[in-house]
Amino acid sequence: MEEIRQYIPFLVPILIIQLALMIAALADLIRRPRTKGPKWLWAVVIVLVNFIGPILYFVAGREEEIKE
Amino acid sequence: MTAIQVESLTKNYGAVRALDRLNLTVETGVVFGFLGPNGAGKTTAIRILTGLARPTSGRAAVVGVDTAADGRVLSHTIGHLPEEPAFYPWLTPLEFLDYLGRLYGISTAERRARTRELLEQVGLYESRKRRIGGFSRGMRQRLGLAAALIHRPSVLFLDEPVSALDPAGRRDVLELIDNLRGRCTVFMSTHILADVERICDVVGIIHRGRLVVQSPRESLLAHYAAPVFELEAIEGESLSCWADSVREADWVTAVSLESETARVTVKDVNFARRELLTSAVTSNLALTRFEEVKPSLEDVFLRLVKEGVS
Amino acid sequence: MNFLAVLHKEMLEQWRTYKLLIVAAVLVAFGLSSPLLAKFTPEILKAIPDMPPELAAAIPAPTLADAVTQYVKNMSQFGILLALLMAMGMVAQEKERGTAAMMLTRPVSCETFLLAKFTSLALTFAASLILAAVGCWYYTLLLFAALPWGAFLALNGLMLLVFLVYIAVTLLCSTLTRTQTAAGGLAFGALILIAGLGALPRIGDYLPGALFGWGTSLTLGADQSAWPALWVSLGLIAAALLAACLVFRRQEL
Numbered sequence: 001m002e003e004i005r006q007y008i009p010f011l012v013p014i015l016i017i018q019l020a021l022m023i024a025a026l027a028d029l030i031r032r033p034r035t036k037g038p039k040w041l042w043a044v045v046i047v048l049v050n051f052i053g054p055i056l057y058f059v060a061g062r063e064e065e066i067k068e
Numbered sequence: 069m070t071a072i073q074v075e076s077l078t079k080n081y082g083a084v085r086a087l088d089r090l091n092l093t094v095e096t097g098v099v100f101g102f103l104g105p106n107g108a109g110k111t112t113a114i115r116i117l118t119g120l121a122r123p124t125s126g127r128a129a130v131v132g133v134d135t136a137a138d139g140r141v142l143s144h145t146i147g148h149l150p151e152e153p154a155f156y157p158w159l160t161p162l163e164f165l166d167y168l169g170r171l172y173g174i175s176t177a178e179r180r181a182r183t184r185e186l187l188e189q190v191g192l193y194e195s196r197k198r199r200i201g202g203f204s205r206g207m208r209q210r211l212g213l214a215a216a217l218i219h220r221p222s223v224l225f226l227d228e229p230v231s232a233l234d235p236a237g238r239r240d241v242l243e244l245i246d247n248l249r250g251r252c253t254v255f256m257s258t259h260i261l262a263d264v265e266r267i268c269d270v271v272g273i274i275h276r277g278r279l280v281v282q283s284p285r286e287s288l289l290a291h292y293a294a295p296v297f298e299l300e301a302i303e304g305e306s307l308s309c310w311a312d313s314v315r316e317a318d319w320v321t322a323v324s325l326e327s328e329t330a331r332v333t334v335k336d337v338n339f340a341r342r343e344l345l346t347s348a349v350t351s352n353l354a355l356t357r358f359e360e361v362k363p364s365l366e367d368v369f370l371r372l373v374k375e376g377v378s
Numbered sequence: 379m380n381f382l383a384v385l386h387k388e389m390l391e392q393w394r395t396y397k398l399l400i401v402a403a404v405l406v407a408f409g410l411s412s413p414l415l416a417k418f419t420p421e422i423l424k425a426i427p428d429m430p431p432e433l434a435a436a437i438p439a440p441t442l443a444d445a446v447t448q449y450v451k452n453m454s455q456f457g458i459l460l461a462l463l464m465a466m467g468m469v470a471q472e473k474e475r476g477t478a479a480m481m482l483t484r485p486v487s488c489e490t491f492l493l494a495k496f497t498s499l500a501l502t503f504a505a506s507l508i509l510a511a512v513g514c515w516y517y518t519l520l521l522f523a524a525l526p527w528g529a530f531l532a533l534n535g536l537m538l539l540v541f542l543v544y545i546a547v548t549l550l551c552s553t554l555t556r557t558q559t560a561a562g563g564l565a566f567g568a569l570i571l572i573a574g575l576g577a578l579p580r581i582g583d584y585l586p587g588a589l590f591g592w593g594t595s596l597t598l599g600a601d602q603s604a605w606p607a608l609w610v611s612l613g614l615i616a617a618a619l620l621a622a623c624l625v626f627r628r629q630e631l
Contacts, residue, residue, distance in 0.1 A: 007417065010410075011414070013410055013513070014407055014410050014411055014414075018407070020399075021400075024399060033202075051407065058396045059400075118483050152476065154475050154480045155477065156391065158394040159390075168484060170380075171383055171484050171486060172485060173380075173485075
C-alpha cells in the first residue's frame with residue numbers, strides 16, 4: 001500500500017478534470033429551463049456517476065429550448 | 069421587368085400533387101399576396117422559388133435566374149423567411165446576423181451598422197446579446213425577418229410572416245413589410261385576408277396547387293366582390309317568404325338566409341338600392357336593419373375557392 | 379473565403395455545446411491515467427491480501443511497453459466512441475432543426491457546409507490529442523522513462539488519422555439519415571463492420587485499425603509499418619466525404 005500512496009499526487013490532475021466536467025454540466029443544467037427527463041435525476045447522475053455522468057448529460061440530456 | 073416567373077410548375081410528393089401546372093408572374097417592386105387555404109401549395113411554391121425543392125416539371129425563375137440551377141447567384145438575390153425560421157440556439161442575434169453578413173461578403177464596418185439597424189427595426193436590439201435558444205416564437209419570427217433582409221435582397225419571400233405574432237407584433241411587422249415597398253419585391257404567402265388587404269398591391273389566389281386568380285387588389289375587389297345587401301327583420305317567417313319572391317327577380321344574383329338576416333347579392337347596385345327597400349316595404353317586413361355591405365377580400369376568396377372546387 | 383466564416387461558426391459551436399470540453403476532458407484524462415494504470419496494476423495485484431507469495435513474485439514488474447499499450451488501448455476505444463458521438467448529430471441535427479435548409483439558401487455550398495464540419499471536428503480532436511499526448515508523455519517520464527518524442531508524435535498522428543476515418547464515416551451516416559439517433563445507429567453498424575473486418579488476419583493489415591499497431595511498434599523501437607492501412611485510411615476519409623457531398627447535394631431539405 002505504501003507503494004501506491006506515493007502515486008496519489010498523480011491523481012490530482014485527473015480529479016480536477018473530473019470536477020471541471022461536473023461543474024460545467026451542473027452550471028448548464030441550472031441555466032437550462034428544460035431537459036430530457038427530470039432535472040433532479042440529471043443532477044444526481046452528474047454528481048454521482050464519475051466522469052460518465054456529465055458526459056452522458058451533455059450528449060443526451062440537453063434539450064433545445066423553444067418557448068411557445 | 070418581371071421579378072418572379074413561374075411556368076407550368078408541377079410538384080409531386082409521392083402520389084400527392086402539391087402544385088399542378090402553376091403559372092404566375094410577379095412584377096418588380098410590388099408586394100404580392102399569395103393567398104390560399106392551408107395545404108393549397110403555398111409553401112411548396114416558395115420552397116421551389118427559393119431553390120430548396122426541385123420541381124417535378126415546369127420552370128421557375130427569380131429575376132431571370134432559374135431556381136433549380138445556380139444556388140449561389142440565387143442566394144444573393146433572394147431573402148427567405150420560412151414559416152418557422154430556424155436558428156442556432158447557442159448564438160445571439162448579434163452573432164447570427166454578423167455571421168450571415170460575413171457569408172455575403174459584407175465588410176466588417178457595414179455589417180456592424182446593418183446588424184444594428186435591422187435589430188432596431190424588428191425591435192430586438194435590447195435582446196441582441198441573449199442566446200436565441202430562449203426566444204419566443206414571435207421573437208424568432210422578427211429575427212427571421214431581419215436575417216432575410218441582411219443582404220438587401222431584391223426579392224423577398226415570406227411564408228406566413230405574421231401568423232405566429234400577437235396583434236401588436238403583427239401590426240409592427242406588416243408596417244415593416246409595407247416600408248419595403250419600392251425597395252424590393254415582396255412575395256408573401258398567407259391565409260389571413262386582413263393582412264393582404266392591408267399591404268398587398270397584387271393578390272394571387274392558389275387552390276389545390278393551381279392559381280385561381282391573379283389581379284391587383286383593387287380590381288379584384290371591384291371585379292369579383294359583388295355588392296351585397298343585408299336585411300334584418302323581426303319576423304323570420306315573412307322574411308323567408310320575401311326572400312323567395314326576391315330570388316326570382318332578374319337583378320338579383322343570390323339570396324341567402326340565416327335566421328333573421330337575409331344576404332342579397334345583386335347585379336346592379338344603383339337599381340338595388342332603390343328597389344330592394346321598396347319591395348321590402350311592399351311585403352310588409354318589420355325591418356330592423358338595412359345595409360349595403362362593403363365587399364371584403366374574404367368574400368371574394370371564399371367565392372373563388374368555392375368556384376375552384378366545382 | 380466563406381469556408382473560414384463557416385468554420386469559425388462550427389468552432390464556436392464546438393465550444394458552446396461543450397463538445398470541445400468533452401473530447402479534451404476524456405482524452406486528457408485517459409492520457410494521464412494510462413501510464414498510471416500501467417504502473418498501478420501490478421501493485422494492486424500484489425496488495426490483494428490472500429495472494430500466495432510465489433504468485434505475487436511471478437507478477438512481472440511494469441514496463442514502458444505496458445504504459446504505451448495501455449495508452450493506445452484506451453485512446454483507440456474512447457477516441458473512436460467520441461468520434462461517433464460527436465459527429466453523429468452534425469448534419470442530421472441541422473436537418474431536424476431546419477438550419478441546414480436555411481444555410482443552403484445562403485451563399486454556402488454543400489461542400490463548404492460538410493467540409494467545415496469535418497475540419498472543426500478534426501481540429502477539436504487534434505487539439506485534445508495533443509494535450510492528452512503531452513500529459514501521457516510527462517506521466518510516463520515521471521513513472522517510467524522518457525519516450526522517444528518523435529516516434530510518440532507519429533503514434534498520435536496515426537491515431538488521429540484513425541479518428542478522422544470514423545469522423546468522416548459518421549458524417550456520411552449523419553448525411554444519409556434524418557435523425558441523430560438513426561445516424562448514430564448506422565455509424566455504429568459501420569464501426570462494427572470496420573472493426574470486424576480489421577480482426578480478420580489478412581484483410582486487417584489494410585484497415586485503419588492496423589495503424590494503432592504500427593504506432594505502438596514505432597514508439598517501442600520496432601517498425602512494423604502498415605503503409606497500406608495508411609493509404610486505405612486516407613482513401614476512406616476522402617471517399618466518405620465525397621459520398622456525403624454527393625448525397626447532400628441531392629437531398630431536398
